[in-house]
Amino acid sequence: AQSVTQPDIHITVSEGASLELRCNYSYGATPYLFWYVQSPGQGLQLLLKYFSGDTLVQGIKGFEAEFKRSQSSFNLRKPSVHWSDAAEYFCAVGAPGNAGNMLTFGGGTRLMVKP
Amino acid sequence: DVKVTQSSRYLVKRTGEKVFLECVQDMDHENMFWYRQDPGLGLRLIYFSYDVKMKEKGDIPEGYSVSREKKERFSLILESASTNQTSMYLCASSANLGTGGNEQYFGPGTRLTVT
Numbered sequence: 146a147q148s149v150t151q152p153d154i155h156i157t158v159s160e161g162a163s164l165e166l167r168c169n170y171s172y173g174a175t176p177y178l179f180w181y182v183q184s185p186g187q188g189l190q191l192l193l194k195y196f197s198g199d200t201l202v203q204g205i206k207g208f209e210a211e212f213k214r215s216q217s218s219f220n221l222r223k224p225s226v227h228w229s230d231a232a233e234y235f236c237a238v239g240a241p242g243n244a245g246n247m248l249t250f251g252g253g254t255r256l257m258v259k260p
Numbered sequence: 261d262v263k264v265t266q267s268s269r270y271l272v273k274r275t276g277e278k279v280f281l282e283c284v285q286d287m288d289h290e291n292m293f294w295y296r297q298d299p300g301l302g303l304r305l306i307y308f309s310y311d312v313k314m315k316e317k318g319d320i321p322e323g324y325s326v327s328r329e330k331k332e333r334f335s336l337i338l339e340s341a342s343t344n345q346t347s348m349y350l351c352a353s354s355a356n357l358g359t360g361g362n363e364q365y366f367g368p369g370t371r372l373t374v375t
Contacts, residue, residue, distance in 0.1 A: 154300065179363060188264070188350060188366035189303075235302060239362075246291055246354045246362045247318075252302040 147172040147238045151251035158226050159259045166221040166254050168210075168236030177239035178219040179248065180210055184232045192234075195219065196241075206230070231258045263287070264367035266351050272373045279338040281370050283351030290356045292334035293364060294318075294326060297348040309334055310356075341374045348372075 148171045158164055170176060177196040181189040193204025200212040210221045219236060233255045237248040267282035285292065291310050295303040295318075305318030307326040315326050323345060327335045334353075338345055348371050352364040 151302075181366075186369075188368045189352075189364075190366070191363045194363055246356065246364070247293075247305065247308060248364060250295075250303040252300060 147176060147240055147249050149236050149238050149249055149251035151234075151236055151254050153254045154252070155255050155257065157257040157259060160228050161225050164221075164223045164226045164230070164256070166234050166236075166256070168219045168221065168251060170217055170219065170236075170238045172217075172238060172240060174241070175214070177241060178210075178212060179237040179239070180204065180208070180219075180221050181235045181237065182206075182232050183235065183253075189235060192221070226256075226258055228258045228260065231256055264351055264353055264365050266349075266367040266370050268370050269368060270371050270373075272375065273338075273341050274375055275342060277338075277341050277374075279341050279372065279374075281336040281338075281349055281351075281372070283334045283336070283353075283367055284332055285334075285353040285365070286332065287353065287355070287365070288331065289353035289365075290331075291354045291364075292328065293352040293354075294324075294334065294336045295350045295352065296320070297350055297369070303350065306336065341372075343374050346372060346374045 150169045179194045180192040195202045195212045233253045236251040239248045264285045293308040294306040309315045309328040325337045351367040354362045354364045
């Protein structure tokens with residue numbers, strides 16, 4: 146079975162600073178990988194996904210993520226954080242061909258942005 | 261745009277009551293999911309369904325049941341609500357596109373409080 150670890154529960158960055166949120170997964174083959182964002186009181190919105198091809202994936206809101214097979218990682222990055230990026234971020238992994246396209250989610254990283 | 265709607269944003273119930281949480285999606289998706297979200301624990305899968313009248317247990321099915329009589333609707337039932345079921349409940353849906361990497365689309369969530 147697959148699993149996902151987000152080592153940082155909370156991260157605080159200054160507005161305009163760069164951001165990297167870490168995600169490590171455990172799966173025997175190449176998984177499907179996702180990053181979602183959840184604003185307060187809202188559901189989850191997909192930021193980006195990887196399932197094949199170029200290992201650097203561009204998403205919405207200026208985010209990108211890089212799949213590194215050797216490190217079993219899929220870290221999320223943004224070059225310059227805006228106050229509106231304050232939210233909770235979830236990394237998720239899916240196993241190709243699993244019934245119902247189930248995803249396993251990490252515990253989340255809460256991002257706070259200082260003015 | 262995919263839309264997943266949940267019947268209530270906030271719900272307060274008493275211990276022992278039977279509780280129904282409804283979820284409707286409008287994109288003809290085959291798969292539907294129910295998660296609960298608790299601080300520090302991320303999203304945990306309760307049940308999912310990959311077809312009408314089909315259901316599979318997720319990681320934490322105890323105390324819950326589900327119903328999927330129509331493709332667009334997936335209901336979560338708490339037979340006898342308990343205080344430890346106070347949580348945020350998220351519904352999601354996804355398609356079977358055959359190529360994998362199929363993201364899940366989430367509803368806004370129902371915050372359930374059991375007193």
